Amino acid sequence: MEETYYSNPDEAFAGLVSVYDPIGWQTVDTYFNFGAVNAASDDHVAGGGGPNDMETWQRWSNYTITETQGPQQDYWDRNFAGVSRANIFITKVEAGIPGLSESLAARYIAEAKCLRGYYYFDLVRLFRNIPFYTEPLTTDNMREQTQVDPTVVYAQIEQDLKDAIAVLPPTVPAATEGGRMTKGAAQALLGKVYLYQEKWNDAATQLADVNGTPGGTSQYGYKLLDNFADIFRPDNKFHSEAILEIVCSQGGARTWDHWGQFYGNVATTMFGPRGYSGPLYYSGWSFCPITQDLYDLMHSDPRFEATIADIKSLEEKGEAEYEKGYMNTGYFIQKFAPLVEFAATSGVRELNYPQDYIEMRLADTYLMEAEALIESGQGGSAGTRAYQLLNAVRNRVGLGPIAATLDNIFLERRKELATEGHRWYDLVRSGRAPAVLGDRGFVAGKHEILPIPYNELLNTQIVQNEAYK
Numbered sequence: 001m002e003e004t005y006y007s008n009p010d011e012a013f014a015g016l017v018s019v020y021d022p023i024g025w026q027t028v029d030t031y032f033n034f035g036a037v038n039a040a041s042d043d044h045v046a047g048g049g050g051p052n053d054m055e056t057w058q059r060w061s062n063y064t065i066t067e068t069q070g071p072q073q074d075y076w077d078r079n080f081a082g083v084s085r086a087n088i089f090i091t092k093v094e095a096g097i098p099g100l101s102e103s104l105a106a107r108y109i110a111e112a113k114c115l116r117g118y119y120y121f122d123l124v125r126l127f128r129n130i131p132f133y134t135e136p137l138t139t140d141n142m143r144e145q146t147q148v149d150p151t152v153v154y155a156q157i158e159q160d161l162k163d164a165i166a167v168l169p170p171t172v173p174a175a176t177e178g179g180r181m182t183k184g185a186a187q188a189l190l191g192k193v194y195l196y197q198e199k200w201n202d203a204a205t206q207l208a209d210v211n212g213t214p215g216g217t218s219q220y221g222y223k224l225l226d227n228f229a230d231i232f233r234p235d236n237k238f239h240s241e242a243i244l245e246i247v248c249s250q251g252g253a254r255t256w257d258h259w260g261q262f263y264g265n266v267a268t269t270m271f272g273p274r275g276y277s278g279p280l281y282y283s284g285w286s287f288c289p290i291t292q293d294l295y296d297l298m299h300s301d302p303r304f305e306a307t308i309a310d311i312k313s314l315e316e317k318g319e320a321e322y323e324k325g326y327m328n329t330g331y332f333i334q335k336f337a338p339l340v341e342f343a344a345t346s347g348v349r350e351l352n353y354p355q356d357y358i359e360m361r362l363a364d365t366y367l368m369e370a371e372a373l374i375e376s377g378q379g380g381s382a383g384t385r386a387y388q389l390l391n392a393v394r395n396r397v398g399l400g401p402i403a404a405t406l407d408n409i410f411l412e413r414r415k416e417l418a419t420e421g422h423r424w425y426d427l428v429r430s431g432r433a434p435a436v437l438g439d440r441g442f443v444a445g446k447h448e449i450l451p452i453p454y455n456e457l458l459n460t461q462i463v464q465n466e467a468y469k
Contacts, residue, residue, distance in 0.1 A: 006092040009100045012108060015089045017198055018194070019112050020180075022082040022119070024246050026266045033122065033359060034421025035267055036060055036071040038333075041423040042436050043414070045327040046289040049274065053326060054287060063441030065451060067468050073453040083121035086112045088136045114181040114189070117160035121193055124153045125425070128449045129465055146461045154197055161190040161208065170220055174238035179247040184210055184220035188243045188365050195368050197428055200376035206368035210243070214366065214388040215395065220363045224396050231361065232335040234342045234354040244360035253347030264344065265320035265336065265354035272338035273311045278320025282338045282349065286325030290419070295331045298415060303395040307418050309334040333419045363393045363416050371409050380404025406430075417431035443467075457460070 131145035191206035212218030215392035272284015312330025314320035344352035446467035
């Protein structure tokens with residue numbers, strides 16, 4: 001029972017783990033934060049076994065979402081579960097837990113505030129108009145919550161992250177604490193939060209603290225890896241480029257009986273080629289095949305082989321066969337591919353791939369800072385910091401320098417971060433989505449956000465977003 005729990009340090013730590021838990025949920029729709037949202041971008045289609053396979057993904061991909069049909073319930077549940085757990089945890093620890101030192105209590109609260117900021121950020125950018133609370137809800141008031149202006153939510157996110165930055169450790173030992181929030185992760189997230197609000201100078205300041213000298217090692221030990229492909233290898237976890245890493249493992253030997261409690265990266269199987277027979281890969285379920293447009297963009301790029309699994313070419317050369325899934329292109333996600341090399345030997349293989357999901361990494365924060373600098377009027381010509389940041393990302397893969405313009409930065413983001421769950425958000429926040437996604441059904445003024453889930457409207461004070469009424 002919550003009323004009698006939190007009576008000792010062990011229970012406090014278990015409570016903190018529960019606040020982290022939703023960040024790694026792999027439910028029907030989210031698959032961390034890059035499953036369904038990939039299908040909504042111009043880099044992917046939903047795919048799978050047919051037009052009704054993962055219908056929620058299909059509807060986001062072709063923009064036929066309604067308040068009852070779409071991926072919104074899982075995003076809502078994941079993030080509000082995190083918010084609610086954080087609120088309870090912070091309240092309990094602030095009230096005092098016997099035997100828990102002041103320093104450890106302060107760190108735990110900082111982690112919970114950082115996580116609450118993370119969860120609220122996902123909610124406000126996906127739904128915009130959300131209920132907001134920082135205290136535990138009761139059965140008496142939970143249905144009385146009303147939506148607030150997004151600026152209220154953003155203000156609390158900023159404050160939570162600032163509070164966390166003041167207390168969190170700069171780094172953590174990867175072997176024992178890898179995946180926990182750090183000062184660097186909180187600063188990177190705060191910079192991103194400022195960027196989404198177009199607070200350009202604030203974003204640039206926070207991200208500069210994270211990034212340090214372009215191409216060098218930052219104060220937190222962050223550094224671009226020399227080999228781009230090494231970023232995504234399961235045997236290279238918690239490397240110098242990872243800022244916010246969601247941990248997966250084979251340790252649980254999970255089976256279908258553990259639905260909702262997976263330790264492995266199930267998205268790996270979701271994205272793999274269906275009915276595959278050949279080298280390198282095991283079969284998957286053929287979701288989020290890569291569009292011809294992204295393939296053509298990446299084909300001459302040095303990052304191509306680490307980004308796109310060109311199963312079509314393998315078949316044409318007689319080296320592999322695969323089943324052509326729905327909306328098949330022959331091109332699949334390589335960064336999270338079901339590689340034979342890393343397949344589990346116990347439990348159900350499809351559920352136990354060990355690839356972590358790196359939600360924020362240094363190349364991402366380099367490019368966000370460059371964008372903020374350009375938007376704040378600081379220029380992007382040779383020698384400027386924006387130019388150095390952009391071209392440090394390009395130089396890592398052997399590409400020559402280019403001017404730091406917004407178009408070049410967003411194009412570099414598309415190529416560098418392809419298939420990692422960023423593209424749809426970038427299109428929406430930059431205002432490019434209607435032009436790029438219009439032929440998929442995207443309607444300006446509507447599809448920049450998701451509808452409030454229908455079940456959340458029943459017997460509550462919550463109202464539907466206007467465009468979905």
